[in-house]
Amino acid sequence: MGREHHARLPRTRARFRGATGAVLFALLLLALAAVPAGAGADGARGDGVSSDWASGNGFRSDRFRKEAARAVRAHERARARVDRLRESDASPTEVKDAERRRKAVRAGLWDLLWATGRNSGDPVAVDPSGQDSRCPFGDRSHPPERRAHPWTAPTRRYWLSAGYAAKGSRWAHRHTGQDFAVDSGTPVYAVGAGTVRATTCGDGFGNQVVVRHRDGYFTQYAHLSRIDVRKGGRVTAGQRIGLSGATGNVTGPHLHFEVRITPYVGSAVPPLPWLRRKDVQVTGAPALP
Template identity: 65%
Template sequence: MRRDHPRRLLSRAGVALAALLFAFLPSATHADSRAPVHDDSRPEAPDQGRPRDAFDRLLVSAARQTADYEKARARTDRLRNRVNRLRTETKEAEARARTLAPDADTASPTGPDPDPAPAPDLDGGTDGLPTGDLGADFPTGLPADVPTAVPTGPPTAVPTAAPTAVPTTASTAASTAASGVAADARALRAELGQAVTRLHAAERRRTGIRRRLWRELAAAQPGLARPAADCAPGRRSRRPHHAPSGWVAPTSDYWLSAGYAAPGGHWRHRHTGQDFAVPTGTPVQAVGPGTVVLVSCGDGFGNQVVLRHRDGYFTQYAHLSRIDVRPGQRVAAGQYLAASGATGNATGPHLHFEVRVTPYLGSAVPPLPWLRRHGVRL
């Protein structure tokens, strides 16, 4: 036992040294850790002489801009809801003021309220002052019992008349109430104008972010927005399913697999969509009404379709086995687009579904909250 002990020590030292050499020295069996991992949500960088790391930096910057766009969109939605609420309250206050004082100028300008231009301030009412003749209560002449000549002799007392009380009538109270309601209406209209101004500023910021993001991604992916020549459409698409809410799930009989921003070895950074695990040939349908802006194939997404919707967002349906729509075609919610498959960089049959701010890779947003805003819960 004692003679074998040094051999065991030498053997262990040799194993440790071999492990260190394998870890730190390059060899044919040790892959470069910087090599890109195949990602079914990211095709290879376009061949324009642009280094891969530069394309990655662009996608990281695009992700930040997309997050800023979503924040601006949420702020715009909050401001728009506030403007709508203030507009309703202003109209109700003006209607009450007209009811209390029909002759007062408490109505808004002729025609509907300008939208999204700021509404003008209310210019009506009398600022709480009575509108009747003030001469009866405030006479300007001298009383009749005051003599015009100065008498001689000892002074005599001149009787003074008691001051006349101002009567409080029902018409004065109604006028005061109407003036108060008119003042409230003017304050609401002024607040409405300020809210509309802030809404304009938020919309300009949101539009600016989107234009800048679109321009940068379009410069890096010039061929993404045009259909590939070798990707011919299939048969004519089927009629849409009945969609009471106007929006539907992109497929049926599924189970949700990889979600948005999911980490893992299949993606170099993060997953940019929601995967629906379905067998090959499962019908894929439009989640909402829109227009087909892209039908392409051959990259990491395989066969794919991109739709543009009325709210300005885009939806992508990727890894399809066949496509039955053409670019420029208008589709309804629930309309058949294609059949699911495993084309492109996919480890198995599934539907890769994305929601984007632009039609380009790099502008994806979380798809499930976006679907929930349209009444679709998965």
């Protein structure tokens, strides 16, 4: 285990509390120990992206996947409790304590997935700016002239194809987002204001953008043909972040839209209910699993 990884452990250990946290911390140690001895300073192998991850199967360990899913459910329960407390006019102390517990679960999940992502070659973890992979960047987009609703749908004139948790031969386990079937070259928009966390290409998600929003959640826009934003840039709701395409592990052009608790694979939550909580109604029924 490298010096950089050891430096993270004292801070990380304090984040993991309770039964779920103890298991996640143990898995984190295994993930860090598994980083190849010949890896570069960023924990990646020579080419930066492993063949497993490039084929869309990077997060394939059942043990890690199940524990990550358990932590995701724990986080969403904690988030729902915070919302209920705020709506019921609970005391500030009670709300603060519930929010602290939610953040602790997210922090533990974040460190676990960061470690597994670095080891597996997830581009979001090893090359978040997309510079090493020479992603197809277009000119930087600008915010829309008219300020839209604080939240919006990620694209227009679509029909819903594969939904969240759908089964299929194209995925190692279950589908982790919502697919919007659109022609290649269709504009793709940020669903809300935020900061671009990653712009990457070269794995099963093809060309992708990950945005962090003010509520702490992340949205992913994958299989793009062009990327019109840069890592670290700010975006507003309805701002174009790229064009749809058919890059990565696909059978045809579409937008893969995902909502995550962290920037990394393994922390997805159902995207359509999340959008509905933002008063965004996505029309049309998703395809059956």
